[in-house]
Amino acid sequence: LKDLEKDKQINDMRLKIEELKRKVDQGSQKIQGEVLELELEELLKDEFPFDDIDPISSGVKGADIIQTVKTQAGRVCGKILWETKRTKNWNDGWIQKLKDDQRNAKADLAVIVSEVLPEDFHHFRQIDNIWVTDIPSAISLGLALRTLLIQVVRTKAIQVGKEETKDIVYNYLTGSEFRNRVQAIMDSFIAMKRDLDSERRAMERIWAKREKQIERVVLNIAGMRGDLEGIVGLSLPTIKLLELPNNGSGSELD
Template sequence: MSEPTIICPNCKTEIKLTESLAAPLIESTRRDYEKRLAQKDTDIAKKEESLREREAAVSLATQAIDDQVAEKLLLERAKIVSEESKKAKLALQTDIDQKARELAELQDVLTQRDVKLAEAQKAQADLIRQKRELDDAKRELELTVEKRVQDGLSATREQAKKEAEEGLKLKVMEKEQTIASMQTQIEELKRRAEQGSQQLQGEVQELELEALLRGKFPRDTIEPVPKGEFGGDALQRVIGPLGQPCGTILWESKRTKNWSGGWLAKLRDDQRTAKADIAVIVTQTLPKGVESFDLIEGVWVTHSRSMLSVALALRHSLIEVASARQSLEGQQTKTEMVYQYLTGPRFRHRVEAIVEAFSSTKSKRS
């Protein structure tokens, strides 16, 4: 194998590259490469340090972003809690205001009851006083006649007596008739006084019924039943959303310890006389088997605690029936169709569904 050669750059002479000549070159080249390698290691170390610094900066930035997001979440959660608290306070205040209005209405009813009681007591006292005055006047009249007869001369005694009797006879008859009339009134007053609180309670219950209906349905016309015309306590004339009359409900309030089946037939007769579409009895004592309300022999019977729910359902159904009456032409007489519906099972089930929905909503609000 031939030895390697190099060309002299100056004289262009080919020189054999012996070990003695190559050693310095190799050493110089080795040192140069080691120096370059050390420089590479330094550069790589600097790059690694820069990379670590950049990673630390990214970590700090990520942590700052996480902190900002957490802070925003806390602020939004506090805002939501504040808004919901305001809504709850507003709903509570609205409910309190409604209860206050209902309490004021009941207080007005009690005030009216006290006024009626005072008027009845005053009327009784006036009648007793008038009777006493009439008795005194009659006795005074009799004494006056007797005195005039006794004081007259004996010659004219009979004439004087006759004149006195004739002159006072008419007045005596008028007084006696007045006394008899007052006696009848006093007896009637005594009878009413014996009934006492029961009648007053009935009147108060009628007023409460009218007040509740007016408060719940201000658009409708609530009329007390005129005394002596027919039975029942109040007529509710239902007015639709467009101001159109939609039907009439006859209400009767009972406050007794026992239920009477005779009330049903009596109120049906009153319903026909009043030309009402629906008849309702509000009672503290329900028939056996009835928990809160039911349709019995064509008459709705409800406890006072369910009265407004039943009234709402009946009124809503009357408005619907009034709207549907136009489509009944040519099938049967309108009156017959409406009566069959109002006293049939479909109407009853509809009313029950409306009452249940209303009661459920009211329970959730409470």
């Protein structure tokens, strides 16, 4: 009986020791996790000085760090949610938990930084829309994701600008201002064409009138020469313009 009691006491002591050891390990892991979180926070602040790096308070449901990505001009381009893990074993349940935290935080991207990775996993990879990375690759991944967010926002801004420009152009082309300007231009062209036609008609009348006057002058000169030839004979000097063309078919009179 005494041996049974002794064995029970030894077993109870072993269980208590294991429980204390588990609590110590949990406390140690928690401390190590908090240290990793602080290290990542400082690294993010140093690497991305334009961004807001805000730790999520201990005890508050959620991940560890929220990074608000900003351009140098201060324009917000999105949010990255960071979760740090420093444990001995990987847990697939972390993925779904961070997805829930991401949804609650309204973050664009979410990352798990873990000391241990899934089997056959190297450096970083995306698992079910959650990025998972080892500690050394965390900042490099953050830089890539941050650049992606900024580029997406800039692309959207360009597209929005194009759509706004298209709307402005369309409204202008279909509006009264454009119609009035086109009407003013056409009125000017029509007036210029009307003046040109009027000038052409006037010049044609002037040309026709002058042509008749020139014809009368030539006829009068020719008539005057004929009169003089009738008086003095053929001794008058020849005026080539008033002579018939010589085609070589006629014969001279003796």
